[in-house]
Amino acid sequence: xxxxxxxxxxxxxxxxxxxxxxxxxxxxxxxxxxxxxxxxxxxxxxxxxxxxxxxxxxxxxxxxxxxxxxxxxxxxxxxxxxxxxxxxxxxxxxxxxxxxxxxxxxxxxxxxxxxxxxxxxxxxxxxxxxxxxxxxxxxxxxxxxxxxxxxxxxxxxxxxxxxxxxxxxxxxxxxxxxxxxxxxxxxxxxxxxxxxxxxxxxxxxxxxxxxxxxxxxxxxxxxxxxxxxxxxxxxxxxxxxxxxxxxxxxxxxxxxxxxxxxxxxxxxxxxxxxxxxxxxxxxxxxxxxxxxxxxxxxxxxxxxxxxxxxxxxxxxxxxxxxxxxxxxxxxxxxxxxxxxxxxxxxxxxxxxxxxxxxxxxxxxxxxxxxxxxxxxxxxxxxxxxxxxxxxxxxxxxxxxxxxxxxxxx
Amino acid sequence: xxxxxxxxxxxxxxxxxxxxxxxxxxxxxxxxxxxxxxxxxxxxxxxxxxxxxxxxxxxxxxxxxxxxxxxxxxxxxxxxxxxxxxxxxxxxxxxxxxxxxxxxxxxxxxxxxxxxxxxxxxxxxxxxxxxxxxxxxxxxxxxxxxxxxxxxxxxxxxxxxxxxxxxxxxxxxxxxxxxxxxxxxxxxxxxxxxxxxxxxxxxxxxxxxxxxxxxxxxxxxxxxxxxxxxxxxxxxxxxxxxxxxxxxxxxxxxxxxxx
Numbered sequence: 001x002x003x004x005x006x007x008x009x010x011x012x013x014x015x016x017x018x019x020x021x022x023x024x025x026x027x028x029x030x031x032x033x034x035x036x037x038x039x040x041x042x043x044x045x046x047x048x049x050x051x052x053x054x055x056x057x058x059x060x061x062x063x064x065x066x067x068x069x070x071x072x073x074x075x076x077x078x079x080x081x082x083x084x085x086x087x088x089x090x091x092x093x094x095x096x097x098x099x100x101x102x103x104x105x106x107x108x109x110x111x112x113x114x115x116x117x118x119x120x121x122x123x124x125x126x127x128x129x130x131x132x133x134x135x136x137x138x139x140x141x142x143x144x145x146x147x148x149x150x151x152x153x154x155x156x157x158x159x160x161x162x163x164x165x166x167x168x169x170x171x172x173x174x175x176x177x178x179x180x181x182x183x184x185x186x187x188x189x190x191x192x193x194x195x196x197x198x199x200x201x202x203x204x205x206x207x208x209x210x211x212x213x214x215x216x217x218x219x220x221x222x223x224x225x226x227x228x229x230x231x232x233x234x235x236x237x238x239x240x241x242x243x244x245x246x247x248x249x250x251x252x253x254x255x256x257x258x259x260x261x262x263x264x265x266x267x268x269x270x271x272x273x274x275x276x277x278x279x280x281x282x283x284x285x286x287x288x289x290x291x292x293x294x295x296x297x298x299x300x301x302x303x304x305x306x307x308x309x310x311x312x313x314x315x316x317x318x319x320x321x322x323x324x325x326x327x328x329x330x331x332x333x334x335x336x337x338x339x340x341x342x343x344x345x346x347x348x349x350x351x352x353x354x355x356x357x358x359x360x361x362x363x364x365x366x367x368x369x370x371x372x373x374x375x376x377x378x379x380x381x382x383x384x385x386x387x388x389x390x391x392x393x394x395x396x397x398x399x400x401x402x403x404x405x406x407x408x409x
Numbered sequence: 410x411x412x413x414x415x416x417x418x419x420x421x422x423x424x425x426x427x428x429x430x431x432x433x434x435x436x437x438x439x440x441x442x443x444x445x446x447x448x449x450x451x452x453x454x455x456x457x458x459x460x461x462x463x464x465x466x467x468x469x470x471x472x473x474x475x476x477x478x479x480x481x482x483x484x485x486x487x488x489x490x491x492x493x494x495x496x497x498x499x500x501x502x503x504x505x506x507x508x509x510x511x512x513x514x515x516x517x518x519x520x521x522x523x524x525x526x527x528x529x530x531x532x533x534x535x536x537x538x539x540x541x542x543x544x545x546x547x548x549x550x551x552x553x554x555x556x557x558x559x560x561x562x563x564x565x566x567x568x569x570x571x572x573x574x575x576x577x578x579x580x581x582x583x584x585x586x587x588x589x590x591x592x593x594x595x596x597x598x599x600x601x602x603x604x605x606x607x608x609x610x611x612x613x614x615x616x617x618x619x620x621x622x623x624x625x626x627x628x629x630x631x632x633x634x635x636x637x638x639x640x641x642x643x644x645x646x647x648x649x650x651x652x653x654x655x656x657x658x659x660x661x662x663x664x665x666x667x668x
Contacts, residue, residue, distance in 0.1 A: 013666065021576070021577065021578045022577050022578055022579035023577045023579050023580065023583070024579055026577065070506075070665070073508070073509050074509040075505075075506060075507070075508070075509045075665045076665050076666060077662040077663075089509075091507070091508055091509070093507045093508065094503070094507040097503060097504055097507050097508050098501075098503070098504050100431060100435060102435055102438060103431060103434065103435065107431065107434075110427060111427050111428070111431050114423055114424045114427045115424060115504070115508060115510075119423070120423050
C-alpha cells in the first residue's frame with residue numbers, strides 16, 4: 001500500500017528585490033510593480049513511498065532535499081502538483097520544537113510530547129521513563145535555561161523517540177550531537193524500521209542512507225535525477241561531481257607552499273625544456289572523471305604529459321598526502337619495474353588502483369617526472385591535485401581496510 | 410469541511426490547552442506573586458478612573474465602580490486576546506517552520522491564554538459584587554452567552570490580525586491605535602445615554618458596546634438582555650469569525666515562507 005504519493009510536484013520561491021513588509025510600503029509602492037526573482041526549488045518530482053519502506057533523499061546542498069521534506073510535512077505548500085500522505089506524519093525536522101527556557105524539564109516534555117502528537121495519558125505514563133532515559137532525574141524541576149545544550153538535546157531526543165509514528169520524516173537530526181548520540185539515533189531508526197514504520201530520511205551521511213534506506217531519491221538542483229536502489233543512487237551521486245575541478249587552486253596554493261616550506265626545493269622546476277606534466281585526472285569505476293570516490297572503490301590516476309623533445313627512460317611517480325600533508329604513500333614506475341623506453345609528444349600514463357585504501361577526507365597528490373633511475377628531475381607538481389574519499393560505513397580514521405570480524409573457536 | 414476542521418481541532422484539544430497554559434505560566438514566570446502583580450494594573454486603573462469620573466465628572470450611575478470594572482475587564486480581554494493573538498504566528502517561527510498542525514491552534518490557544526488572565530480579574534470582580542451586596546437574579550444566566558460572543562469576536566479578530574501581521578508588520582501599530590480609539594468610543598467609562606438618540610444607533614453598531622452594556626444589565630442590574638442585542642451579538646460574532654477565518658486560511662499557506 002502506498003503511504004506517500006508525490007505527483008508532478010513543483011515549488012518556486014519568489015525572492016523579492018525589495019521586500020515590502022508593511023501596509024505602508026505596499027500602498028506607496030502600488031504603482032511600482034514589485035521586482036522579484038523566481039527560484040525554482042523543485043521541478044517535477046514524482047515518486048511514491050510504500051508502506052513500511054525507508055526512502056532516502058540525497059543531493060548536494062541546495063538541491064531541494066529539505067524543501068521537499070517540508071512540503072511532504074505540509075509546512076510549505078507546493079506551487080503546483082500534489083503530495084498525498086495517507087497516514088499520520090511525524091516530522092523530525094528539528095529536535096526540541098517549542099521548548100521554553102523558562103519552563104521546567106517536566107513541563108517542556110509535556111508540551112513537546114503533545115506537539116509530537118502524543119496523548120495526555122501516554123505522556124503521564126512515560127514522563128518518568130523519558131527523564132530517566134535522558135539521564136536527568138535530578139533536574140526534573142529545573143528550568144530549561146539552566147540546562148547545557150547537550151542536556152537539552154538529550155531531553156528532546158528521549159521525548160521524541162517516545163512517539164509512535166506511522167510515517168517518520170527525518171531531516172539531518174543525526175547531524176547534531178556526538179558519536180554516542182548519533183549511534184543512539186541510528187539504533188532508534190533501525191528499531192522503527194523493524195516496527196514497519198515508513199521513513200523518509202534526508203541526509204548527507206551516505207553511510208546511513210546506504211544502511212537504512214531500501215530506495216533512495218537523488219536530487220540535483222531541484223530536479224529528480226533518479227530514484228532506485230540506494231547503493232546505485234549513492235554511486236551515481238558520488239561519481240556525478242564531474243564539474244568540480246580536480247585542481248587545487250593553481251597559483252594561490254603554490255605561493256603558500258613556497259612560503260611555508262622554505263627549505264623545500266623549488267616547485268615546478270624543470271630541467272629539460274618543454275617537457276611537462278600537463279594534467280592529472282582521476283577516473284572512477286565507471287570510467288568517468290571524478291574528484292569524489294567511495295572508500296574502497298577502484299580508481300585510476302591518469303597523468304598527462306607533453307614532451308616536445310624526446311625523453312629517454314622517463315620515470316613517473318606519485319606521492320600521496322593527507323589533507324594535513326602527512327606523507328601517506330609514494331611509488332614510481334621504476335620501483336614497480338615498469339620500464340618506459342621513451343616519451344615524445346602528448347600522451348598519458350595510468351596508475352590503476354584496485355581499491356582505494358582510504359576511509360574519508362581530502363587527499364593531495366604530488367606527481368613527478370624524472371629522467372632514468374638517476375632521478376634527474378624534469379617536472380614536479382607538488383600537491384597540486386586532490387580528490388575526496390567518502391566513507392561508506394561507520395569506521396573511523398584516514399585509512400580504509402577491507403576487513404571483517406570473525407569469532408574463533 | 411467545517412465539521413471536519415472542528416473534529417480535527419477537537420483531536421488537538423490537548424495541544425491547544427498545553428500551549429495556552431504554558432503561555433499563561435510564562436507570562437507570570439511561574440510565581441504566585443506574578444499573578445498578584447497582574448491584578449494590580451486593572452485595579453489601579455479602576456481606582457483612577459473611578460475617582461476621576463465619579464467625583465470630577467459627577468457621573469451618576471448606580472454601582473459605578475462595578476459598572477466601570479466590568480467594562481475594564483471585558484475590554485481588557487478583547488485587547489489582550491487580539492494583542493497576544495496577533496503575535497501568535499510571528500512569535501513562533503520555530504514551530505511554524507519545523508512542524509505542521511492546523512495553525513489556527515496557535516491563535517485559539519492565545520485567546521484562551523487571554524481568557525485565563527481575565528479569569529483572575531473576574532474573581533476580584535466577584536469579590537466586589539459580594540462586598541457591595543449586589544443582588545443577583547436569574548438573568549445572570551445570560552452572562553455566559555454574552556461572554557461566548559465576546560470570545561468568538563476576539564478570536565475572529567485575532568485570526569485576521571495574526572495572519573495579516575505575518576505579511577504586513579505595521580498591522581500591530583495600526584491595531585494599537587484602533588484599540589485606543591475603541592476604548593473611548595465604546596461605553597466603558599460612560600453610559601450610552603450621554604449620546605443623543607440618533608447617535609446611539611451608531612454607537613450600538615459596535616458589537617462590543619452591546620456586549621458590555623448587556624453584560625452590565627444582566628450581571629449588575631438584574632435585568633434580562635434584550636433579544637435585539639443578543640441577535641446582533643450573535644450575528645456579528647458569526648461574521649467576525651467567518652471573515653477572520655477567510656483571511657487566515659487565504660494567507661496561511663505562505664506562513665512558513667514569509668516568517
